Amino acid sequence: MSVLLNVNNLKTQFRTERGVVKAVDGVSYQVDEHEIVGLVGESGCGKSVSQLSVLQLIPDPPGKIVGGEVIFDGHDLLKFEANGAEMRSVRGGKIAMIFQEPMTSLNPVLTIGRQLTEMPELHFKMDHEAARERAIELLKLVGISDAADRISSYPHQFSGGMRQRVMIAMALSCNPKIIIADEPTTAVDVTTQAQLLELMADMVEKFNTSLVIVTHNLGVVARYANRIYVMYAGRIVESSTSKDIFGDPRHPYTIGLLKSVPRLDEPRGRKLVPIDGLPPNLIGMPPTCAFMPRCPYRVDKCKREPWPELRPVEGQHYISCYVDIRERQDELVTK
Amino acid sequence: MNSLPNDTILEVENLKMYFPVLRGLLRKKVADVKAVDDISFKVKRSETLGLVGETGCGKTTTGRCVLRLYRPTAGKILFEGKDITQLPEGKIRPFRRRMSLIFQDPYGSLDPRQSAGSIVGEPLKTHHMVSSNGEYQDRVEELFRTVGLDPSMTDRVPHEFSGGQRQRIGIGRALACNPSFIVCDEPISALDVSIQAQIINLLQELQEKLGLTYLFIAHDLSVVRHISNRLAVMYLGRIVEITDWKALYENPLHPYTKALLSAVPIPDPFVEEKRKRIILQGDVPSAVDPPTGCNFHPRCPIAIAECSQAVPPLRDIGGGHEVACIRV
Numbered sequence: 001m002s003v004l005l006n007v008n009n010l011k012t013q014f015r016t017e018r019g020v021v022k023a024v025d026g027v028s029y030q031v032d033e034h035e036i037v038g039l040v041g042e043s044g045c046g047k048s049v050s051q052l053s054v055l056q057l058i059p060d061p062p063g064k065i066v067g068g069e070v071i072f073d074g075h076d077l078l079k080f081e082a083n084g085a086e087m088r089s090v091r092g093g094k095i096a097m098i099f100q101e102p103m104t105s106l107n108p109v110l111t112i113g114r115q116l117t118e119m120p121e122l123h124f125k126m127d128h129e130a131a132r133e134r135a136i137e138l139l140k141l142v143g144i145s146d147a148a149d150r151i152s153s154y155p156h157q158f159s160g161g162m163r164q165r166v167m168i169a170m171a172l173s174c175n176p177k178i179i180i181a182d183e184p185t186t187a188v189d190v191t192t193q194a195q196l197l198e199l200m201a202d203m204v205e206k207f208n209t210s211l212v213i214v215t216h217n218l219g220v221v222a223r224y225a226n227r228i229y230v231m232y233a234g235r236i237v238e239s240s241t242s243k244d245i246f247g248d249p250r251h252p253y254t255i256g257l258l259k260s261v262p263r264l265d266e267p268r269g270r271k272l273v274p275i276d277g278l279p280p281n282l283i284g285m286p287p288t289c290a291f292m293p294r295c296p297y298r299v300d301k302c303k304r305e306p307w308p309e310l311r312p313v314e315g316q317h318y319i320s321c322y323v324d325i326r327e328r329q330d331e332l333v334t335k
Numbered sequence: 336m337n338s339l340p341n342d343t344i345l346e347v348e349n350l351k352m353y354f355p356v357l358r359g360l361l362r363k364k365v366a367d368v369k370a371v372d373d374i375s376f377k378v379k380r381s382e383t384l385g386l387v388g389e390t391g392c393g394k395t396t397t398g399r400c401v402l403r404l405y406r407p408t409a410g411k412i413l414f415e416g417k418d419i420t421q422l423p424e425g426k427i428r429p430f431r432r433r434m435s436l437i438f439q440d441p442y443g444s445l446d447p448r449q450s451a452g453s454i455v456g457e458p459l460k461t462h463h464m465v466s467s468n469g470e471y472q473d474r475v476e477e478l479f480r481t482v483g484l485d486p487s488m489t490d491r492v493p494h495e496f497s498g499g500q501r502q503r504i505g506i507g508r509a510l511a512c513n514p515s516f517i518v519c520d521e522p523i524s525a526l527d528v529s530i531q532a533q534i535i536n537l538l539q540e541l542q543e544k545l546g547l548t549y550l551f552i553a554h555d556l557s558v559v560r561h562i563s564n565r566l567a568v569m570y571l572g573r574i575v576e577i578t579d580w581k582a583l584y585e586n587p588l589h590p591y592t593k594a595l596l597s598a599v600p601i602p603d604p605f606v607e608e609k610r611k612r613i614i615l616q617g618d619v620p621s622a623v624d625p626p627t628g629c630n631f632h633p634r635c636p637i638a639i640a641e642c643s644q645a646v647p648p649l650r651d652i653g654g655g656h657e658v659a660c661i662r663v
Contacts, residue, residue, distance in 0.1 A: 042527045159618045160390075189389035190554065191615045194598035198614055216528055219557075219600030223607040242604045260532035262561035264599050265606055268580070272561070274532035278497050 004210055005031040005054070005095075005178055010068035012046075012053045015061060019283040023049040025234035026068070028310075031178060036204060036211045038221030038242070040257075041231035042279055047214045050231075051180050055091045056082040072178075093123040096171035100183035102163035106155040112139075112166055113151035116173060123174045138169040141206070142199060161192035168199060172207055179203075180212045185220060197224060218257060222246055227316075230254050233280050233290035236310065240317035250326075251319045252295045289321070297323045344516055344548050345378040345401060350410035352396050356623060368622050370396040372572035373410070375649070380515070383542065383549040385563030385580070387556055387595070391619060392569040394552045398518040401550065402434055403427050414516070432462050435509040439521035441501035445493040451504050452489025455479065458511040478507040483537060499530040506537065516548045523558065535562060556599045560584055568592045571630045572622055574649060578656040588658045591631050629660065637662050 012024040024046040031037050041047045052058050053065050054077065070077040072090065080087040091097075099105040107115060116138065117131035126134070132151070139147035142165040155163055164184060171179050181200065185193035201224050204211050213221055221228055221242065228245045230238040230253065238251035249255045256275040277294040287306040292298050301322050310318040353367035371393040378384045386394045400407045403419055412420045419430055435458075438444035445454055456475040458464070465471040476486035482503040493501055502522065509517055519538065523531040539562065541547060553559045559566060560580055567577040568589065576589040587593045594613040601607055615634050620626055626633050632642035641661060649657045 042529060161618055189619075190556070191389065191594060191598045192618070193600075194612055195614055197600075198612070217600070218528075218602040222602045222604045223600060223610075246603050247605060257528060258602060260529055261602065262535075262557045263601055263603070264557045264560060264584070264596070265601050265603075268561065272532035272535055274536060275529040278499070279527060279529070 002033050003030050004033050004035075004072070006069075006071040007050075007054060008069045008071070010050060010053055010070065011066045012049050012058055012063060013066050014063045016283070021282045022234050022285065023063075023282060024053060027231070027234070027236055028068075029229050029236060029239065031210050031212060033177075034204070034208060034210060035227065036201070036213065036225050038225030038228040039212060039214045039231060040216065040218055040221060040228060042216055044279060044282070045231040046234040046282075047231050048182050051097070051182055051212065051214055054180070055095060055097060056080070056087055057091075057097075089123065092119050093174045094176055095178045095180065096174065096176035098164075098167045098171050098179060098181040098184050100186050102160065102167050102187070103155065105167065106163060108155055111152050111154055112158070116151070116166070116170055119170065119173045134173065135169070138172055139166070141172075142166070142169045142203075143195075144169075160188050161195060164188060164192075164196055165199065168196070168203065172203060172209075175207060176209055178210045178212065180214070182214045183216070184213065186215070186217075193220070200224075218246075218261070230257075233285070234282060235290070235307065235320065237291065237321070238317075238319045239310070240315075244314075244317045248317075250313050250317065251321050252297045252323065252325065253291045255325065256294075256296075297325065297328060299323060342379050343377050344380045344415060345550070346411075346413040347377070347397075347401065348375050348411040348413075350374050350397070350400060350412065351408045352393070352400050352405055353408045366623050369572050369625060370622060371400065371407075372625075373646075374569075374572075374574045375410075376567055376574060376577060378516075378548060378550060379564075380548055381542070381546050382564040383551050383562055385559035385566040386550060386552045386569060387554060387559050387566060388569035389554060389595075389619060391571075391622065393572040393622075394569050395520055397569070398436070398520050398550060398552050402436055402518055403430070404436075428462070432458075432464075432512040433514050434516040434518070435512065435514040437502075437505055437509045437517060437519045437522045440525050441498055441505055442493075442525070444505055445501060447493055450490050450492055451484075451496065452479075454493070454504055455489075455507040455511060458508060462512050464512055474511075478510060481510060481541070482507040497530075498526050499533055502526060502534050503537070506534075506541070510541070510545070513545075514547070516550070518550045518552065520552045521554070522551075524553065524555065531558070538562065556596060568595065571619060571625055573630065573646075573659065575631065575660070576656075576658045577649065578654075578658075582654065582656050586656075588652070588656070588663045589631075589660050590635050590637055590662070594636075 008028050010024055010027045014021040014023055027050050039047045054070050065078060113135055116135035120126040120131045120134055136147045136151055144150055144165055185196050215221055225242045228242050229236045232253050238254045249258060259273040260275055275294050280290050289302050289307045292302045308320045308322055310320045312318050350371055351373055352371040353369055355364045356366040358365045388394050399405050401412060407420060414430055452475050455478050456471055459471055459474055465474055475489060479486040484503050523534050551562055563580050565579050566583045567574050570591050576592045587596055594615045597613045617634050628643040628645055629647050632638040647659045647661045649659045651657050
C-alpha cells in the first residue's frame with residue numbers, strides 16, 4: 001500500500017497572553033491508501049489542532065504552524081498559501097473533513113441541497129442540475145430516506161444523527177482521497193454512533209478513500225482502525241496497529257488510559273485505576289517527558305533527559321518512552 | 336412513619352411528567368411532551384440503581400421528579416415511606432436535606448463568583464445544619480477532605496480548579512447535609528477520560544463509607560455496569576427493562592436493550608472482531624407524538640402487528656427481571 005499523506009514533525013503554536021501554547025509539538029504520522037487511522041487522546045492533546053493544521057485551517061493569529069511538512073500528492077501542503085487556489089483544491093476536495101458538531105458546521109439558513117451542491121460546483125465546475133442529482137444520490141447512499149424531498153430541508157429539520165449523515169455526504173461529494181473525521185460521534189447517542197461508524201466504514205470501501213478518525217474514545221476506534229496513534233500533550237506517544245495498541249500497549253499513558261475505563265465485557269468488581277494528576281498545561285512546558293509527573297513507571301532518566309523520540313519496539317510498534325514496560329511486568333500487575 | 340419495608344428508600348409508582356407545548360399569542364396548550372410516561376421502580380437502601388437510555392428518553396426528568404424539582408403530572412413518589420409527590424415547597428424542605436443531586440456539568444453548576452468553600456457550605460446554612468461559624472468552618476473542611484480536596488483551597492473560586500476538582504466540589508456540596516440518597520446525573524460525562532476513574536472511585540468509596548443510595552443516571556453503559564447493582568433501561572419516557580446488573584448484561588431481553596448493549600464499543604479489537612452489532616434503523620421518535628402501543632415498535636427488529644396495539648406492561652419474568660415486551 002502506498003503512502004497517501006505523510007506528516008513530518010508538524011508543529012503548531014498559539015500565542016496567548018500567558019505565553020506560547022505548543023499545541024502540536026512535533027507530530028509525525030502517515031496515512032496509507034485505503035486505510036482507517038485512529039488518532040486518540042484527551043481534550044487538549046492537540047489531536048484536532050494537528051488535523052486542522054494539515055488543512056491549514058488554523059486561525060492566524062493567534063495560531064501559527066511553525067514547522068514541519070505535510071506531504072500529499074507529492075507536494076508539501078504547508079508550502080501552499082492558506083487561501084490560495086492550490087490549497088483550496090485540496091481542502092474539501094481531495095481531503096475532506098467531518099466536524100464534531102454537525103449543527104454548528106452546517107449553515108442553518110441554507111438548505112441541505114444548497115450546502116451539498118456547493119463543493120462539487122466549486123471543485124468540479126459541475127452545473128447545478130448535475131450537482132443536485134449527485135447530492136440526492138449521496139443522501140441516499142448515507143441512508144437518508146426520501147432524499148429527493150429532504151434535499152430542500154434545512155439543517156434544523158434533521159436530527160443529530162441525520163445531520164452527521166449529511167456531513168458525511170458532504171465530505172464524500174468530491175470523491176476525496178482522505179476524509180478526516182474530528183470526533184464525528186461525540187455529540188450523538190450510542191446507537192446512532194454505531195450507525196454512523198458502520199456507515200463511515202462502508203463508505204471507505206465504496207469510495208475507496210482513507211479515513212482518519214480523531215477521538216477521545218478508545219472504544220470507537222478499536223473496531224475500525226487499522227492503525228492507531230495515541231497523543232499526549234502535543235505529541236504522539238505510541239503508534240501501532242490497532243491490535244498491538246489494545247493487546248500489547250507499551251506506553252505508560254496508553255496503559256493508564258486502558259486501565260482507567262470500565263469495559264462492558266470484563267468481570268465486574270475491578271477497581272478502576274485512575275491516572276494520577278492532571279493533563280499538563282501546554283504553556284512553558286519543561287523539555288522532559290510531559291507524562292512523567294503522572295507516570296507510575298518513571299525512572300531517574302526521565303527526569304534528566306528530554307522527551308524521548310519515538311522508537312520502534314517491535315515491527316510497526318513505536319513508543320516515545322525510556323522505560324521498557326515488559327521488564328516491569330510485576331509492577332504492572334500490582335499497581 | 337414507615338409504610339414500606341425498611342430496605343426501600345424510594346418508591347416510584349406510575350410517574351408521569353408531561354411538559355406542555357404552548358403556541359400562539361394566548362399560549363394555548365397544543366400538545367404535551369411526554370418526557371416521562373408512566374414509570375414505576377423502587378430503589379433499595381444503600382444500592383445503586385443505574386438509569387440508562389439515550390438523549391431525551393426522560394432519565395434526567397425522572398431524576399428531577401424524584402427530587403421534586405418538578406411537580407409530577409401524575410403518579411406517586413414515596414421517599415423513606417412518605418408520599419412527597421404533591422407536597423408544597425415549604426413542606427418539601429426537610430426532605431431536601433436527605434436527598435441531593437450531583438450535576439453533569441462541573442463548569443455550569445458552580446457559581447463562578449462564589450468561593451469553593453461557600454459553595455460546599457451553602458446547604459449547611461440553608462438547612463440550618465450548623466449553629467456557629469466555627470462549626471461551619473469545621474464541617475466545610477471535613478467535607479473538603481471527604482471528597483479529596485485540600486481544605487486550604489476553600490477560598491478559591493471554581494475557575495481555579497480543574498474539571499475533576501470541580502466535580503469534587505459539586506460532590507462535596509451534595510454531601511453537605513448528610514443525605515441518604517443522591518441522584519447522580521451524568522456525573523462524569525463532562526470529564527476527561529483519565530479523570531473519570533477518579534470520580535467513579537470516589538463515588539464508590541463514599542457510598543461504602545456513608546451508606547449512600549444512588550440513582551445513577553448515565554448514557555455510558557460500561558460505567559453504569561461498573562457502578563450499579565440494578566439497572567433500568569429507558570426508551571422514550573418508559574422503562575423497558577429493569578433487573579440486576581448481571582442479568583441485564585448477560586441476558587438482556589428487551590430488543591432495545593440488546594441493541595443498546597451491542598452498540599457500546601469495547602476497546603479491544605480482538606473482542607470487536609467477534610461481536611455482532613445490532614444496528615437500529617432510524618431515529619428516536621418525538622416524545623410529543625410517540626408511536627402507539629410499544630413506542631419502540633417502528634424500530635424494533637422483532638415487532639409484530641400486535642406491538643402497535645397496546646402499551647406492553649413491565650412484567651416480571653422471574654427473579655425480579657422485569658421487561659416490557661410482548662415478544663419476550
